[in-house]
Amino acid sequence: MDFRILKRKLxxxxxxxxxxxxxxxxxxxxxxxxxxxxxxxxxxxxxxxEDITHTENxxxxxxxxxxxxxxxxxxxxxxxxxxxxxxxxxxTLLDRFKGAMWRFEIEYPTIPAEMHNDFKELVACVVxxxxxxxxxxxxxxxDIAAVADHMHKVSxxxxxxxxxxTRLQRNIFRQNxxxxxxxxxxxxxxxxxxxxxxxxxxxxxKLSIYVIKRSL
Amino acid sequence: MFAFFISSGLFxxxxxxxxxxxxxxxxxxxxxxIQFRTAxxxxxxxxxxxxxxxxxxxxxxxxxxxxxxxxxxAFIVAFAAAASVYLMTKARYPVSTSQxxxxxxxxxxxxxxxxxxxxxxxxxxxxxxxxxxxxxxIAIAIYKVVVFFISKFKLGIFxxxxxxxxxxxxxxxxxSYSLGAxxxxxxxxxxxxxxxxxxxxFYGWFKLSSAQQLxxxxxxxxxxxxxxxxxxxxxxxxEGIFKLSPVAAFVVVSAHSVVLFxxxxxxxxxxxxxxxxxxxxxxxxxxxxxVVGAVVGIGLLKGGRGIRxxxxxxIASSWAVSPVIAAILSFISLFFLQNVFEQEVFxxxxxxxxxxxxxxxxxxxxxxxxxxxxxxxxxANAGRFDKVLSNQKMLTDQDRNFKMASTEIxxxxxxxxxxxxxxxxxxxxxxxxxxxxxxGQVFNHHWQIEGALAERSVYWRQKENDKDYNxxxxxxxxxxxxxxxxxxx
Numbered sequence: 200m201d202f203r204i205l206k207r208k209l210x211x212x213x214x215x216x217x218x219x220x221x222x223x224x225x226x227x228x229x230x231x232x233x234x235x236x237x238x239x240x241x242x243x244x245x246x247x248x249e250d251i252t253h254t255e256n257x258x259x260x261x262x263x264x265x266x267x268x269x270x271x272x273x274x275x276x277x278x279x280x281x282x283x284x285x286x287x288x289x290x291t292l293l294d295r296f297k298g299a300m301w302r303f304e305i306e307y308p309t310i311p312a313e314m315h316n317d318f319k320e321l322v323a324c325v326v327x328x329x330x331x332x333x334x335x336x337x338x339x340x341x342d343i344a345a346v347a348d349h350m351h352k353v354s355x356x357x358x359x360x361x362x363x364x365t366r367l368q369r370n371i372f373r374q375n376x377x378x379x380x381x382x383x384x385x386x387x388x389x390x391x392x393x394x395x396x397x398x399x400x401x402x403x404x405k406l407s408i409y410v411i412k413r414s415l
Numbered sequence: 416m417f418a419f420f421i422s423s424g425l426f427x428x429x430x431x432x433x434x435x436x437x438x439x440x441x442x443x444x445x446x447x448x449i450q451f452r453t454a455x456x457x458x459x460x461x462x463x464x465x466x467x468x469x470x471x472x473x474x475x476x477x478x479x480x481x482x483x484x485x486x487x488x489a490f491i492v493a494f495a496a497a498a499s500v501y502l503m504t505k506a507r508y509p510v511s512t513s514q515x516x517x518x519x520x521x522x523x524x525x526x527x528x529x530x531x532x533x534x535x536x537x538x539x540x541x542x543x544x545x546x547x548x549x550x551x552x553i554a555i556a557i558y559k560v561v562v563f564f565i566s567k568f569k570l571g572i573f574x575x576x577x578x579x580x581x582x583x584x585x586x587x588x589x590x591s592y593s594l595g596a597x598x599x600x601x602x603x604x605x606x607x608x609x610x611x612x613x614x615x616x617f618y619g620w621f622k623l624s625s626a627q628q629l630x631x632x633x634x635x636x637x638x639x640x641x642x643x644x645x646x647x648x649x650x651x652x653x654e655g656i657f658k659l660s661p662v663a664a665f666v667v668v669s670a671h672s673v674v675l676f677x678x679x680x681x682x683x684x685x686x687x688x689x690x691x692x693x694x695x696x697x698x699x700x701x702x703x704x705x706v707v708g709a710v711v712g713i714g715l716l717k718g719g720r721g722i723r724x725x726x727x728x729x730i731a732s733s734w735a736v737s738p739v740i741a742a743i744l745s746f747i748s749l750f751f752l753q754n755v756f757e758q759e760v761f762x763x764x765x766x767x768x769x770x771x772x773x774x775x776x777x778x779x780x781x782x783x784x785x786x787x788x789x790x791x792x793x794x795a796n797a798g799r800f801d802k803v804l805s806n807q808k809m810l811t812d813q814d815r816n817f818k819m820a821s822t823e824i825x826x827x828x829x830x831x832x833x834x835x836x837x838x839x840x841x842x843x844x845x846x847x848x849x850x851x852x853x854x855g856q857v858f859n860h861h862w863q864i865e866g867a868l869a870e871r872s873v874y875w876r877q878k879e880n881d882k883d884y885n886x887x888x889x890x891x892x893x894x895x896x897x898x899x900x901x902x903x904x
Contacts, residue, residue, distance in 0.1 A: 212573050275576045276447035277661055282572075342569040413572075413660075 211274060214265055215340055218286065221258035222293045223333045225251055226326040229296040233322045236303055237315050248300050255297045262290050281409040288402040289336060292329055295395045302391060308384050311377070314370060321363045321392055328356035328396040332403055339406060346410050353403040357396040364393035417611050420486045423494035425636040428602040430500050431512045432462070432640020435598065438671060438702045439590040442664030443583040444646075451646050457584065458591045458645075459638035465595025465679075466603075466634035467627050471886075472681040472697035474600030474607060474626065479535040480520050482608050487758035488523055488749065489605040495519040495745035496601070503737050510737050511701030512601040514543070518738030520605065522745025527761040528798030530819075534812050542698040543734060546674055547708030554670035554712035561666055579661045586669045590702075593675035595634055600699045603633035613838055613894065624890060663713055670709035675702060685882065704734070765824040766800035767793040769859050772822045781814050793824070820862065827858045827899040837898060842891055846874055850895075864899070865892055 232247035265286060269279045310318060331352035338345040371377070371385045440454035483489045496515035503510040517539055524531045565575060603626075612625035623631070659667060677683065677695050684694045707730055714722040752758045768783075768790050776783055786803070794800040800822065804815055834850050849871035858864050868875035878884045 212571065273447050275572060278572065339572065341571040343572070344566055344569070 218261040219333050222289050225254050225293045225296040226329045230326050251297050258293050317367045324356050324360035325396045328399040332399040350403050357400040360396040420490040423490045427493050427497035428633045428636030429640035432637035433644035435702045436641040436645040438706045440587050448661050455641050458641050461588045461591035462595035462637050463634040465592035466599035466630040469596035470599040470630040473699045474604040476698050477600045477604040483605045484762045485759050486609045488761045491748045492519040492523050492605045499741040513699040513701045514738045515741040516601040518741030519745040522742035526746050526749040528796040530801040538696045539698050546700040547704045550670050550674045550705040550708030551712030554709035555716050557669050558666045582665045590672035593672045597675045597679035599630045603629045667709040671705040674705045766822045775821045829856050
């Protein structure tokens with residue numbers, strides 16, 4: 200063993216940070232993208248879509264190289280399985296943001312103006328949930344005692360987005376002027392976005408187990 | 416011939432290397448924190464250093480328990496110990512070379528009729544009980560400190576990983592050093608009194624005593640055991656028996672190393688004596704038991720639910736079984752070697768109340784009443800004389816030991832021919848001059864030559880508060896006894 204391992208360790212810590220930046224960034228891009236969409240600013244929306252696709256690609260390749268490095272260099276042998284799973288789950292969140300954006304691009308749903316605020320609020324809550332999850336993951340790598348401080352916020356934002364999603368769905372189906380097909384399409388969109396927060400909560404649940412496993 | 420007889424000691428050393436190195440580096444290698452090759456190299460280097468530099472302390476206690484005085488006897492003692500370690504390992508009991516060797520020495524004592532020094536035996540057995548308990552306490556303390564350190568400095572997952580790796584390597588090195596220092600006595604201790612080596616001086620820079628040379632050879636055998644066989648054991652220890660996190664592994668190895676060091680360090684003992692504190696006896700302890708103690712300590716700290724008390728009971732009962740097996744094996748093998756292969760398994764030491772011995776004992780104001788009928792009578796071995804002494808009431812251990820030492824007969828003839836044969840490398844001219852003055856004399860006891868020389872030269876007098884000097888003096892006397900021992904003995 201020599202001091203190269205020290206350098207490797209610094210390197211891998213920085214790359215994990217970069218990867219988590221990507222996840223967090225994709226949330227922000229999603230939020231801006233939906234805003235642009237609701238404003239009807241197609242050009243800005245397409246730009247955000249392009250950006251989020253790029254971020255997702257970057258995240259994917261970072262994750263792959265991180266996984267390789269963890270195994271090739273036998274770093275944190277006792278926790279690398281957990282770390283790997285965590286990285287993969289975080290990557291899924293990133294994918295979901297990108298997926299939702301593409302869905303807007305493909306279907307171009309017409310969202311009634313009176314629902315715009317609720318939609319924006321839902322997106323904001325979902326992004327907050329993922330942000331809290333990113334902070335929890337960062338704490339897992341840097342200061343394990345602080346994980347709990349961030350993790351409870353994930354559940355909070357998930358509950359908030361659940362409430363908004365229920366409200367939105369109720370409103371959608373109470374709109375008499377909309378056709379059933381339109382209602383169903385809008386409901387799918389709401390569920391799709393809300394599921395991102397659910398997923399973030401699932402990741403948080405798993406993270407709490409990893410924390411227990413590492414507890415001294 | 417010596418090379419053949421020492422082979423059983425080397426076998427014991429090899430099995431110690433194969434088994435006990437895994438206590439030091441097993442968890443680190445098993446959990447993939449340290450590569451096997453790195454661990455093996457560090458372990459070997461530090462075992463050798465520990466054995467050569469600090470090996471003398473614990474081997475002295477073993478020597479007191481029973482001084483195996485013939486090479487074939489030493490061969491059997493080490494062989495019986497190694498064989499019982501092997502048998503117990505096969506039966507899947509965690510064993511300790513320390514216990515096996517103590518049992519084997521007692522077997523030799525029983526066979527040859529030498530008395531067992533109960534004082535040393537009590538010291539050793541008490542230590543075996545204390546060692547795992549102490550290890551548990553130390554492990555709890557270190558664990559608390561480590562947890563505090565990690566939470567206080569908010570160590571990240573990767574920083575903790577890297578620190579644990581270096582920590583494991585460092586305590587592993589310390590553990591190997593302590594293992595060498597403490598357990599080399601098990602491997603080579605019985606050969607020390609019969610060693611054919613003499614001290615080597617490297618251009619006056621430093622000296623290697625004959626015991627240290629033996630320890631070096633034994634430590635190399637341990638190192639070979641580490642390289643050739645410990646990999647498998649390490650993998651089992653790391654993954655199978657104790658599923659410890661790397662940080663917990665660090666704590667366990669630290670506690671183990673501290674305990675082994677405590678029971679091997681002469682420096683620490685001197686320090687405690689200087690401070691007026693009770694000294695720690697220097698006794699070979701079992702590294703497996705130290706590890707088990709530390710693991711149980713951590714288990715208790717976490718509420719004690721994870722501890723398998725049944726397994727622990729099995730381990731504890733093996734403590735009682737292994738010395739008994741070794742003693743029986745040693746006794747039977749000695750019988751065969753002596754009667755079937757006609758080898759001298761012990762040099763009979765006679766005892767007798769010679770006029771000189773009586774004079775010495777009376778001068779020391781020790782009571783001889785009731786032994787008058789034994790004056791001028793010789794006893795074939797220590798056991799018989801010891802039996803006679805034990806009929807005397809009110810005899811303290813100290814007085815008894817003094818009587819035994821005073822009455823041991825070893826005929827020494829100081830003649831010019833033998834004085835010339837003394838190796839000047841070992842004994843300097845200033846020490847030889849007074850020998851010339853007593854040329855032609857014949858002594859019956861070791862202490863007589865000691866006294867005669869001390870009378871004639873300051874160099875042969877013991878110095879107060881200089882343990883090292885006195886130990887050297889002791890070795891010189893032992894060497895002289897070997898040189899001047901009369902043929903008829």
